[in-house]
Amino acid sequence: MTKEFDVVQLDVHHLRVIRAIADTGSLSRAAIALGVTQPAVSAQLKRLENMLGYQLFDRREGGVTPTPMGELLLRRTAALLPQLDKLLEDIEQRVCPSGPPGVVRVAAVASALVARLPSLVTRLWPEVSEVQVVHDDHPERLLPLLAQRRAELGLVKDYPGYELEVPANVDTAVVVTEPTFVLLPEFHPLAREEVIDLRDLRDESWVMVSDSSAATFTKYFADTCARHGFSPSFTHQVTSQQVALLVVKAGAVGLSQPICDPVNLGIVTRPLRGDVLPRRHVLAWNRETFVAGRREELISAVVETYWAEARTAPVYAAYLDKTREW
The missing domain is CATH 3.40.190.10 (Periplasmic binding protein-like II)
Incomplete structure (x- = not known):
């Protein structure tokens, strides 16, 4: 029976997944290379195999190997992926050469810093014409936006011993560890x-x-x-x-x-007395974007903004003065 397949459904993301699996020899190592979770890679591979109607890799103890259909697909796409990568790189350089784009997207959880972010970014980088802040109190949904380049900056919170899972291509810096x-x-x-x-x-x-x-x-x-x-x-x-x-x-x-x-x-x-329930404000960015080269000035500005804001809260300001005495 002839299998029908709409080739338009096969996108560049599918090609990256199978290439990473073939290059690393396992789904878990491919996930690390792609900056995603192992279940996400497994789901993508299963979706692609269901779409094609063929198994692309044989699962064996210690790794995977391509099936004949998998080898065929890898051979045919071997030259295609570098060309697509070059095309995307050329487009990205036109959209965002070496500095920030005209519109900077910030993914942030609720905090006293959120309202300050647009003015902070435009003051730091005057070439930015607009800052869009995406609010979401689920930090685990925000960090993937940075990994996928759907946001330039992230400001999230986590707790000692309960740290967030950070994608492989995302870097972070702790702005401050504050009390509860x-x-x-x-x-x-x-x-x-x-x-x-x-x-x-x-x-x-x-x-x-x-x-x-x-x-x-x-x-x-x-x-x-x-x-x-x-x-x-x-x-x-x-x-x-x-x-x-x-x-x-x-x-x-x-x-x-x-x-x-x-x-x-x-x-x-x-x-609260003692170092009880500390929480961390964490700045995050994709290491392959312009932010990586300007992270020091960004971190410094966010830290400065935090402490300026802290001084406007009377109880917190008194607490900070007291801790200096202690």
């Missing part, structure tokens, strides 16, 4: 304290943002509480930080980034 602050209703007995021990909150009712983007932090928090000898009671699970503030005002206890100080809401913000 606790939110209390102003009538809470501990609201009079300057610093609060996490153990003193063992019997509290906690409010946590419960969407999937907060799942890693929730686990991080629960594990930290366990190391302090208790299991937190999550009596309130809400969908946004705005709702969480209302619940705290009514009597629950919550957590916050130190710069995000809810002033005049019947809520007080207090630091």
